[in-house]
Amino acid sequence: MSIRGRFTALLLAVLIAVLAGPALAPAARAAVDTDLTNFDPAGNQVVRFDTDGNAVDAHDGAITRFGDTYYLYGTSYDCGYQWQNNTTFCGFKVYSSPDLAHWTDQGYVVPPRDCRYCFRPHVVHDAATHRYVMWVNDQDAADKFRVYTSTRPTGPFTEQPVPDLPDQTHCTADLDVFVDADGAGYLVCSNAGWHIAVIKLTSDYLRAAGPYDITGVTRVEAPSLFKRNGVYYLTMSDPNCGYCTGTGTSYLTASSPLGPWHGRDAWTAEDGALVARGGLYGLSQEGEDWTDYTFSFDVAPLPTATGTAAQAGFALRMNTDDHGYLFLLNGSASGKGTLSVLRRAGATTASHVVPLAEPIVAGEWHHVSVTAAGSTFTTAIDGVQVDTYTDTDATYPAGKVGFREWNGADLESARFDNVQVTSSSGATLLSDDFSGGFSRWVVPTSGVKISDDSCGGQPAQVATLPQRRGGPKYLYFSDLWDFHTNEALANFYWQPLSFASDGSIQPLTCANTRIHLDPGHPGRQRPIPGLDQTSGVAGFRTACDIAGDERREQTFTAGRNGRLTSLAVTAFKDGTEEGRVLRTPPSDPLTVELRDGPRTLWSTTVPADTIGWSARDVVLHPRVRVTRGHRYALVLGSATAVGCYGFAFDDRDPYPGGTSAVSTDAGVSFTPEPGRDLKFHTEVS
The missing domain is CATH 2.115.10.20 (Glycosyl hydrolase domain; family 43)
Structure with missing residues (x-):
């Protein structure tokens, strides 16, 4: 082909690319x-670095x-x-x-x-x-x-x-x-x-x-x-x-x-009765101004989701969810029942528990009535009075009735029927056998x-x-x-x-x-100048036990002759915690040693206040000479008697040039941990 022909073909190709390429190629790449x-494959949570x-x-x-x-x-x-x-x-x-x-x-x-x-x-x-x-x-x-x-x-x-x-x-x-x-x-x-x-x-x-x-x-x-x-x-x-x-x-x-x-409606009508499955409170539509009354109903507590207990909850004088008086009828497979009475204001502010003379068996019906008179509540089960409770603060003088079943992981449920609310003068305030649905109630909704x-x-x-x-x-x-x-x-x-x-x-x-x-394109780790050895960044999890006599070691094999200009190991600090009290971090620094067999080539201490609570690289600069193909050991320890220093590790052997080991005698001896590696990298100039 002549020079002019090649130029024409090239120009045509460029023109086609200009007309078609930018509209398609970037989208195809993006x-x-x-x-x-x-x-990880064993089901352990892994850290995102x-x-x-x-x-x-x-x-x-x-x-x-x-x-x-x-x-x-x-x-x-x-x-x-x-x-x-x-x-x-x-x-x-x-x-x-x-x-x-x-x-x-x-x-x-x-x-x-x-x-x-x-x-x-x-x-x-x-x-x-x-x-x-x-x-x-x-x-x-x-x-x-x-x-x-x-x-x-x-x-x-x-x-x-x-x-x-x-x-x-x-x-x-x-x-x-x-x-x-x-x-x-x-x-x-x-x-x-x-x-x-x-x-x-x-x-x-x-x-x-x-x-x-x-x-x-x-x-x-x-x-x-x-x-x-x-x-x-x-x-x-x-x-x-x-x-x-x-x-x-x-x-x-x-x-x-x-x-x-x-x-999901937490209430359903089954066999002519209300079945409440979680959803917490469902209150009566009426009753905001009801003061003294008797609330009665039939109830059959049902097993919780784990089957370890049976519980039914009911409420009096409650116009706002969880602000009023909550009663819990509890049963278990191993003992007699209990009645709990709680004054609630988004949390329990007063309560007591009454042991019952008879067991509360899941699925068995009982008739319950509670009479509210002033600040005193009298409860009867199957016609027998079991409790009298007085709220000396008279916190809630009036309010609705309702039922409550917890919707946590151990889902609570119960059957209710034949509800009656009568005033102190004997007038009927509410009567419902649930044959006509739940029009008299504010039905609770649970999420799906x-x-x-x-x-x-x-x-x-x-x-x-x-x-x-x-x-x-x-x-x-x-x-x-x-x-x-x-x-x-x-x-x-x-x-x-x-x-x-x-x-x-x-x-x-x-x-x-x-x-x-789409859009999206592959990312990458930032390059590390002079990188020689690394265990990578994927698949690691964390643990914390470096304190006192406990030491951690990671060996590595130098890939080139030169000066070890930089050494990074992932570490963090942590502290013991009982309940939700303040965690106490380490009181002593982290010690880092570079060893060649029993000989220490270099060591330093890293103050506790320079190490964070999240797993981050602690970057050090030994500047010692290393020999290609020779194995060295990085040793982490601390004399701290409180708290600990942690590390990131992977048990899938991400670094074949070395392995982790642990010491429980202050570094006198180390026990290898085959397949385990700590997260680290080295730079050699």
Whole structure:
């Protein structure tokens, strides 16, 4: 072909590429399949490390997509914040990722400061103002929440005026922020009665606009709102449980963000009787001003979900859920029954327990009556008086009647029938055998459960991640708490939700999953100059026992001759904790030694206050010469008598050039741990 012919062909190829390529090629490249690894093959939780090799320290927050990048916002715990024990708030952090697997630490969007209760950062984008709006929960704020804005998703964020929420919503705790397709914004928040409220926001998402709805479920928190195929979903922690290692996840649905919200009716009519399965309180429609009366009914307590007990709950003088007098009729397989009487105000403020002369057997019917006269309550079972209780404070002088069954993991249920409420003068106030349904009652609603334990933690969010092709991905996110007051070591569970043909959410699988992202492209760890040896960053978990006579060792084989300029080992500090009291960190430094057989080549101490509570690389600079093919040992120890230093480890032998060993005699002898390696890397110049 002539030069002119080749030039013409080349020009034609370029023209075709210009016309066709950019429209197709970038989109074809801008997709990735990401493995969301939550557990190792043995089922152990694994730590997610960022692109610098440090544990991702952003909890109880949210994942969102801005542009072609995914962002994770959350509460940091590395500095030592301990819930209910100190005010050392570590700040809110943000990480960015192209693929949900490789996360880069972008720093603080709100820096550390004193705060007793700062959690749950959620960020949305205001398309009209081109600002990013962040809501956070802060119990010290005038409205229990703070609002910040920024021109970039990574900040810096600037605080805005108090958001001025409606008093009637009583919102104080967990939150989510949702922006609908029409640009309308909504705040979703937990309130003092552990209901969930949905509040419409102003067009700039900075304040409440006025309209709101309060869902009928109780004892829930950690809400998250999303929309799919015209249906709104509201997921939540069910029941509420701070830092629990396994509380359930439920959801409600609605045709509008402001409800009404629907879940599973906790009451059903079966064989002419009411069967209550969880749902907590269902109160009578009437009775707000009832004072002295007798509440009677037939009841058959049913086995709890675990079958260990049988319980039926009923309430008097209760106009607001869990604010009145609660009675619990309890039975067990091994002993006689009991009657518990509790004065409730969102928590028990007074109570006593009465042993019964006869057993309460699951499934057997009893007739119960309680007479309220002034501040005294007299209870009879099967016509025999069993208790008299007097509230000397006369806390609740009037109110409705109802039934209550706990909807936690050990689900409670009972049958009720033939209800009668008669006044002190003998007038009938309420009579119901449930043959006509539940029109006389406010029927409690329970969420539809998709997990009993949130895969080992507590739900945080369902992230709506729009895609270029097809509908959005709905990424479920739970924090795998360890039930400590400092949650720097908490891991994460992430899974794209699946839906049945009727729109119901399928139960969580609690396994490793894969997600197809478009946009998305493979990320990578940041390169380490001079890297010689490494055990990697994937599949590690944590433990803490370096203290006193306990030592940890990791051997490695130098890959080249030269100077060991840098040595990094993942470590953290921790302390013992009884219940929810302050955890005590180590009092002595961490010691690090580099050994060649019995000979110590180099050693140093790392002060406790320079080591964080999350698993991060401790980077040291021995600057000693090493020989290619020669094996060396890295030894970690501490003389501390309180607390401990922790490490990250993997039992799948990620580093074949060495192994871990443990000493219980202050380093005199070490026992190898075949297959186990600590997380470390070395640099040789």
